[in-house]
Amino acid sequence: MSDDDKNPTTPKAPQGSDVTSSADRPKKAAESSVLVGGSDDGGDAPTPGVTGESGEGGEPTTRSEDARSMLRQITESSTLVVILAIVASLIIGGILIILASEEVRTTAGYFFSRPGDMLSAMWNAVSSAYSAMWNGAFFNADADSFSGMIRPFINTLTMATPLIFAGLGLGIGFRAGLFNIGAQGQIIMGATLGAMVGFMWHLPPGLHLIVAVLGCALGGAIWGFIPGILKAKTGAHEVITTIMLNYIALNFLAYLLTLDAFQRPGSDNPQSPILDSSSQYPQVFGAQYPLHLGFFVALFAAWGVWWLMERSTLGFQFRAVGANPSASRTAGMSVAKSTVLVMVIAGALAGLAGSGQILGTQPSLTTGIAASFGFDAITVALLGRSRPLGIVFAAILFGGLKASGPALQVQAGLPIDIVLVVQSLIVLFIAAPPLVRFLFRLPTPKNEKEVAV
Amino acid sequence: MSAVVEASQGTAPEPSPEDAPVTAAKRWRTPIILGVVALVSLIVFGLGSKAGETTSFSISRASDFFTVDTFTLPTRTTAIVASLLALALAAYSAWAVSQSRKTGWWLPVVFGIAVMFALLAWAGGGRGATDIQITGLLTGAVVLSVPLVFGSLSGVVCERSGIINIAIEGQLLAGAFLAAVVGSATGNPYIGLIAAPVAGALVGMLLALFTVKYWVNQIVVGVVLNVLVIGVTSFLFGTLLRDNANLNQNLGMADLPIPLLSKIPIIGPVLFDHNLLVYLMYAAVGVLSVMLFKSRWGLRVRAVGEHPTAADTVGIKVNRTRVRNTILGGALAGLGGAFFTVASGLAFGKEMTAGTGFIALAAMILGRWRPSGALAASVMFGFAIALKDQLGIIGSPIPSQLLAMLPYIVTIFAVAGLVGHARPPAAEGIPYKK
Known part of the structure; x- marks a missing residue:
C-alpha cells in the first residue's frame, strides 16, 4: 500500500463516481448506464473507495491493521457477493423445499413429543434435493463407471x-x-x-x-x-x-x-x-x-x-x-x-x-x-x-x-421448477449487493450504491 | 413548429432536420394504413366470398325483454358493403389530413367494426345452420378482457408514479394461485377473491423493495420476479397441491345479473350479467380514471412520475408514493389473477396465465397510460381472443394460429406510431436518489 492510501486526509469515497444520479437525464441513457455501470464496477479491482477507507481512521498501520484491511477487502469484494448471493438463494430454495415436503408436515404434527423427527425430515428433504441437483448437474459420484460420473457435466455443457x-x-x-x-x-x-x-x-x-x-x-x-x-x-x-x-x-x-x-x-x-x-x-x-x-x-x-x-x-x-x-x-x-x-x-x-x-x-x-x-x-x-x-x-x-x-x-x-426459484433469486440478490451485505451483516463499502445491475 | 415539437416528444430525440419529413409521413400514415386494410377487406372478404351464399347472425336470448330473430344476410353483398364503408372512412380520414383536421376517436372504432363485420360475414358464409353469435362474441370479449384490464390498470398505477411494472404477469399468476388455494381451503370463492390482491401486493412489494430501495434496473427486477413467481407457484403446484388435492378445487362464482339492465338485448348479457369480478373491474376503471386525473392523489402521483425533483421540492414524498403505488398496482393485478381460478371456476394450473401479463402491458401502452385507454385496448385484445374461439367453433377459413397473431401484430403497428404518439411518464425507470 502506498503512503497516499494511508494518508488520513485521503478524500472520502468519491461522490463524483455517481454516474447515474442525474434524474433529468433521458431515460434510456440512465437505464443503460445503470446496466453498463453496474457491470463495470463488478470487477474485483479494489476501487478508490475501498482503499481509501482503510486509512480513514488515520491510525498508524500495524500488521493487524494490514490483515484487517485485507479482510475488509475480501468482505467488500463483489466476488464474495456473488458467492453469498448463490448461498442465500440456495437457503431460500431450501426453505421452500422444507415447506413443501409432506414428510416434514407429518412430523411437524408431533414436533413437541419428538422434535428430532422433524429436524431430520427437514434435513433429508433439503439434502436429497441438493445432492440430486449436484449429481444431475456436475458429478455423479454414485455411478459405476467414469463415463457415468462425468456424464452429468457433459449434459450440463450441452x-x-x-x-x-x-x-x-x-x-x-x-x-x-x-x-x-x-x-x-x-x-x-x-x-x-x-x-x-x-x-x-x-x-x-x-x-x-x-x-x-x-x-x-x-x-x-x-x-x-x-x-x-x-x-x-x-x-x-x-x-x-x-x-x-x-x-x-x-x-x-x-x-x-x-x-x-x-x-x-x-x-x-x-x-x-x-x-x-x-x-x-x-x-x-x-x-x-x-x-x-x-x-x-x-x-x-x-x-x-x-x-x-x-x-x-x-x-x-x-x-x-x-x-x-x-x-x-x-x-x-x-x-x-x-x-x-x-x-x-x-x-x-x-x-x-x-x-x-x-x-x-x-x-x-x-x-x-x-x-x-x-x-x-x-x-x-x-x-x-x-x-x-x-x-x-x-x-x-x-x-x-x-x-x-x-x-x-x-x-x-x-418438480424441476425449484430450479427457476433458485435461478431468479440468484439474479435478484446479485443485482442488489446491499441486500446481500445486509443479510450477511457485511461492512458497507463507501461506493456501495453504484454496484447495482 | 408545434408539430415538430410534438413529433419529437414521443421518440428518442432526433436531429431536427430529420423531423420535418417524418412528421409529414406520420400524418399520412393513418389514412394509408386504413385504406390498405379496407382494400384487403374488400378483396378478400368481399370479392373472395361466393355469390350465392348467406350468413346468419343471431343476437338475442330468450330471456331478453324482446327478441330479435336470427337474421340472414347475403354473404357477398354484406362483406362488400361493409368493406366499402371502411374504404369511405379511410377516404374521409385522408380528406381530414389534407385539411389538417383532427378526426375523432369514433373513426377507428367504426372502421374496426365495419372490417370485423365483413370478416364475420365472410367466415360465416355458407355454414347452413351455424349462426354467428354476436352477443356471445361480445360477452366473451368482456369476460376475456378482465385480467387484461386489471393488469393494465396495475401498469398505469405503477408507471404513472415512475416504476415500470414488467412483473404484471407474475402478479396475475400469484393472485390466481393464492385465490385458488385460499378459496379451496375455506371453501368460499369470495375469500379467495380477497386473498388474490394480497398475493399480487406481495409481488409488488418485492418490486418496490428492489427498485426503490436498491435502485436495481426496474425491467430486470420485473423480468426476474416473473420467473420467481412461475417457479414458486409451479413448485408448490407440483408438491403441496399434488399431495393435498383439496387445496386446489374448481370453485365458481355465481353470475349476479343486474335487475332490468341485464334484460336489454345485446347490452344486457354483454355488460350486466356477470360475476362480481367483472363489476369490480368496471368500478376499478371508473375510480382510477377519476382519481388519477381529478384528485390531489392523482396529481401527486403524476408529478412524481413526470418530475420527481420538482415533486420533492414541494414536499411530496417521492419514494413513499412510488412504493405505495407499486404495491397498489400489484394488488390490482393480483385481483385480476383471480379471474383465472375462482372467477372462472377452474383449479390452479401450472403457468396458467400464459403471457396475459405481457399483453396487459401492451394494452397499457396502447391505451397511452390512461385507465380508459387501457380498458379500450384490453377489450380489443379480449375481442380478438373471443373471435378466435368463435371462428374455431364455426370452422374458420383462416388458420387459427394466424388469427391468434392478429392482436400482437396490431400492437406492433400501434406502438410503431399508427395510433399516434404515446409518451410515457418522463421519470419512468429512473430511481429517485436524493
Whole structure:
C-alpha cells in the first residue's frame, strides 16, 4: 500500500463516481448506464473507495491493521457477493423445499413429543434435493463407471450451449442500451429456418451443416431486425415489440407445422421430419455423450463477441450509444444504425442458440423447440453482467441447474421448477449487493450504491 | 413548429432536420394504413366470398325483454358493403389530413367494426345452420378482457408514479394461485377473491423493495420476479397441491345479473350479467380514471412520475408514493389473477396465465397510460381472443394460429406510431436518489 492510501486526509469515497444520479437525464441513457455501470464496477479491482477507507481512521498501520484491511477487502469484494448471493438463494430454495415436503408436515404434527423427527425430515428433504441437483448437474459420484460420473457435466455443457449463444446476444443488447426480451422468438425463427435447410435441402456433408447454421443465424437476425428498425425509425419500445414478436413467432411456427411440407410422414403430431444427419452438429466425444460441436461454436462466438465489444470500432460505438446516446450522436455516431445492427447481431446469436437445439439436441421442429431458453438467457446475461466470460460461466451454472431436472425428479421426487426459484433469486440478490451485505451483516463499502445491475 | 415539437416528444430525440419529413409521413400514415386494410377487406372478404351464399347472425336470448330473430344476410353483398364503408372512412380520414383536421376517436372504432363485420360475414358464409353469435362474441370479449384490464390498470398505477411494472404477469399468476388455494381451503370463492390482491401486493412489494430501495434496473427486477413467481407457484403446484388435492378445487362464482339492465338485448348479457369480478373491474376503471386525473392523489402521483425533483421540492414524498403505488398496482393485478381460478371456476394450473401479463402491458401502452385507454385496448385484445374461439367453433377459413397473431401484430403497428404518439411518464425507470 502506498503512503497516499494511508494518508488520513485521503478524500472520502468519491461522490463524483455517481454516474447515474442525474434524474433529468433521458431515460434510456440512465437505464443503460445503470446496466453498463453496474457491470463495470463488478470487477474485483479494489476501487478508490475501498482503499481509501482503510486509512480513514488515520491510525498508524500495524500488521493487524494490514490483515484487517485485507479482510475488509475480501468482505467488500463483489466476488464474495456473488458467492453469498448463490448461498442465500440456495437457503431460500431450501426453505421452500422444507415447506413443501409432506414428510416434514407429518412430523411437524408431533414436533413437541419428538422434535428430532422433524429436524431430520427437514434435513433429508433439503439434502436429497441438493445432492440430486449436484449429481444431475456436475458429478455423479454414485455411478459405476467414469463415463457415468462425468456424464452429468457433459449434459450440463450441452444444456448450456443455447444459453451461451442467446445470453451473448442479449448481453450485447444490454450494453448498447437495448432491453431485448425477444430471444425466445429469435430462437424459434432461427431454429425454423435452420430446420428447413436441414430437412428440405439435401446438400453434401460439411456444406449442409454450414448452410444450416447460417440459416439459423439468418432466421434470428431477421427477427432481430424488425424491432431494431422499428426502434430506429419510429421509436417503438423494443420491450413491447420483442414480446409481441415472441408470440408471433410461436404462432407462426404452430401454423407452419400444420402445413403438409412440415409434416413428418406417418405422424399425427405437429412435428417436422427429422433433419438430415449431414446438417446436424457432430457429437464431439462420440455417440455416448450428447455434447455436440455447437458448444465449441458457442465458445468461439463468446470470443468473437469479446473481440467485437472490446477491440473493434463498432463495439465501441455500441457501448458509447448504450452509455449515452446524446453524446454519441454529438460525436457523429448514428444511433439508429447502431440500434439496428445491435438487434441484428443479437438476433443472429439467438438464432444460433436455435441451432444448438435443432441441429444439436432435438433434430425435429416442434412448438417446444425453444423450450424456455430465450427467457433463461435473460437471467444468464444479467448474472454474467453482459460480459462474454461471465455469460459462459453463468450459462454453465444455469445449464447445470436445468440439466439436474431429471435427477431432481427421480432422486428427490421434486418438480424441476425449484430450479427457476433458485435461478431468479440468484439474479435478484446479485443485482442488489446491499441486500446481500445486509443479510450477511457485511461492512458497507463507501461506493456501495453504484454496484447495482 | 408545434408539430415538430410534438413529433419529437414521443421518440428518442432526433436531429431536427430529420423531423420535418417524418412528421409529414406520420400524418399520412393513418389514412394509408386504413385504406390498405379496407382494400384487403374488400378483396378478400368481399370479392373472395361466393355469390350465392348467406350468413346468419343471431343476437338475442330468450330471456331478453324482446327478441330479435336470427337474421340472414347475403354473404357477398354484406362483406362488400361493409368493406366499402371502411374504404369511405379511410377516404374521409385522408380528406381530414389534407385539411389538417383532427378526426375523432369514433373513426377507428367504426372502421374496426365495419372490417370485423365483413370478416364475420365472410367466415360465416355458407355454414347452413351455424349462426354467428354476436352477443356471445361480445360477452366473451368482456369476460376475456378482465385480467387484461386489471393488469393494465396495475401498469398505469405503477408507471404513472415512475416504476415500470414488467412483473404484471407474475402478479396475475400469484393472485390466481393464492385465490385458488385460499378459496379451496375455506371453501368460499369470495375469500379467495380477497386473498388474490394480497398475493399480487406481495409481488409488488418485492418490486418496490428492489427498485426503490436498491435502485436495481426496474425491467430486470420485473423480468426476474416473473420467473420467481412461475417457479414458486409451479413448485408448490407440483408438491403441496399434488399431495393435498383439496387445496386446489374448481370453485365458481355465481353470475349476479343486474335487475332490468341485464334484460336489454345485446347490452344486457354483454355488460350486466356477470360475476362480481367483472363489476369490480368496471368500478376499478371508473375510480382510477377519476382519481388519477381529478384528485390531489392523482396529481401527486403524476408529478412524481413526470418530475420527481420538482415533486420533492414541494414536499411530496417521492419514494413513499412510488412504493405505495407499486404495491397498489400489484394488488390490482393480483385481483385480476383471480379471474383465472375462482372467477372462472377452474383449479390452479401450472403457468396458467400464459403471457396475459405481457399483453396487459401492451394494452397499457396502447391505451397511452390512461385507465380508459387501457380498458379500450384490453377489450380489443379480449375481442380478438373471443373471435378466435368463435371462428374455431364455426370452422374458420383462416388458420387459427394466424388469427391468434392478429392482436400482437396490431400492437406492433400501434406502438410503431399508427395510433399516434404515446409518451410515457418522463421519470419512468429512473430511481429517485436524493
